[in-house]
Amino acid sequence: MSADMLKLGCMVLALLLLVKGSLGQLNTCGRAPLNNRIVGGQSASAGAWPWQVSLHSPVTSGHFCGGSLINKDWVMTAAHCFESIGTSGLVVYLGKQTQVGVNRNQITRSVTKIIRHPMYNSITYDNDITLLLLSSSVTFTNYIRPVCLAGQGSSFPSGTQCWITGWGNIASGVWLPSPGVLQETQVPVISRTQCDKLLGPGVITNNMICAGLLQGGKDTCQGDSGGPMVTKQGAVWIQAGITSWGIGCANRNSPGVYTMVSQYQTWITSIIKTNLPGFVGFPAVGSESDRVVSADMMRSGCVALALLLFVKGSFCQLNVCGRATLNNRIVGGHSATSGAWPWQVSLHTLSSGSHFCGGSLINNLWVITAAHCFESFSDPSDLVVYLGRETQEGYNPNEISRGVTKIVNHPKYDTETKNNDITLLRLSRTVTFTNYIRPVCLAGQGSSFVSGTRCWITGWGDINSGVWLPSPGVLQEVAVPLVSRSVCTKLLQPRAITQNMICAGFLEGGKDTCQGDSGGPMVTKQGAIWIQSGITSWGVGCAQPGLPGVYTMVSQYQAWISSLIKTNLPGFVRIPSAG
Helix, strand or coil: CCHHHHHCCCHHHHCCCCHHHHHHHHHHCCCCCCCCCCECCEECCCCCCCCEEEEEECCCCEEEEEEEECCCCEEEECHHHHCCCCCCCCEEEECCCECCCCCCCCEEEEEEEEEECCCCCCCCCCCCCEEEEECCCCCCCCCCCCCEEECCCCCCCCCCEEEEEECCCCECCECCCCCCECEEEEEEEECHHHHHHHHCCCCCCCCEEEECCCCCCCECCCCCCCCEEEEEECCEEEEEEEEEECCCCCCCCCCEEEEEHHHHHHHHHHHHCCCCCCEECCCCCCCHHHCCCCHHHHHCCHHHHHHCCCHHHHHHHHHHCCCCCCCCCCECCEECCCCCCCCEEEEEECCCCCEEEEEEECCCCEEEECHHHHCCCCCHHHEEEEECCCECCCCCCCCEEEEEEEEEECCCCCCCCCCCCCEEEEECCCCCCCCCCCCCEEECCCCCCCCCCEEEEEECCCCECCECCCCCCECEEEEEEEECHHHHHHHHCCCCCCCCEEEECCCCCCCECCCCCCCCEEEEEECCEEEEEEEEEECCCCCCCCCCEEEEEHHHHHHHHHHHHCCCCCCEECCCCCC
């Protein structure tokens, strides 16, 4: 990838999920086993909000702000809480229910690092976010566990119900009465345009999200700052906001303002680096005017990333996708063992009865492939998808087939340049996962692809230009290194290598995809997980010296994919930058 792309703020989103860390967090974060469900709030039951922390300092002689546990070592809070407070004497209480008396599920940690966002503005409260590094890791319990964080590009429609929690004042200037039980209340999200009108033109930046009742009565207040605003998807709680500022507390037509967590995935991951928090995309629904995410942000390729992981689907997919149980490890390739690449599919037409392109299973109902495979073909009823297939001839005991009900080509696919060469196929009915049939994980928006990274390409295509794969047509596999965009551009000019493409191959030639491999996956491994980074798209010849293959960069399309699939989303995993 070019240096420009590596610097791209979009990495944000993706920013995200370092597999080894993120899978662990996504199996843990946002789950409150003891939660069966401020100003105008009620007392929370013990363990209802296990990520909630209380920050104490000798400067304030007690609790001064809230925060949320986001992994075993880090707490997230508001930057304005630390305008005059340092690490000396700072104590983080976790598992706390009351500010007075015994809390038998409570533990404490000191803080070794306070990292305020470098662009925090103490006047406007823009970028009001801070990370605290705990003195030692915490062990998760039913009363202490991390919250999931909204991923870059998440969209929170007006009216989305969120919960706010804290030990702050119960009205302006009115302290929470002893014993100071953690308070909770529910408030709806208010669109940015409406909030801006209510609180004053231009004060609500793209990094803020508003919530509250227009009639007033429920709100966060002094002492709640830094605490979480969360919303629920399925069984999982996602933090959408950090309590930041407001005009008074719970006043009519004066909603509370929260730091929009989804804007900071890149920054958070650039600091934490390992054992990342679980980032989960909150899906966009409702009309364009109701969306809290700005139009500019929605148009940004960054949302891709995000746009992301619908929890109910993503948790399931991230526990399943990219795992090739039977994989112990084209042109210049060799035969793959049965089940080695359980997401690989073979596309056939009923009219010809033969294979014409590859593809990959990305959840139990959708396949991803290349748009150029469908330039002269648009009838889904003539299409058959084979899954669990090993050979093109003979008996495949682990194989099933599905029809297709929908062919969705990318609306900006260019037949000449092959830009946006990506298509989704909706299967006629769901598939049941086995060791031989299961989905691949997809590279999330902002993933970083370093030149030389070893990737695997698979398919039933020609084994050389014009040379068919010999009978019985066993699925072929070969490993190739990524080639940087700058090198690839020089080698393949005048053909354009766009930001939506990624190149791979040996400069000396000899190993490559070829005709018939189109639409198939290029994957790389992170830990035990296989992640699809590319879709076989085009090349100049097959395996020619100095002519790498070109692949559609999957990470650029997370927003588009999730906007179509909507539920039970694929598992998107960010490939982090190295070095």
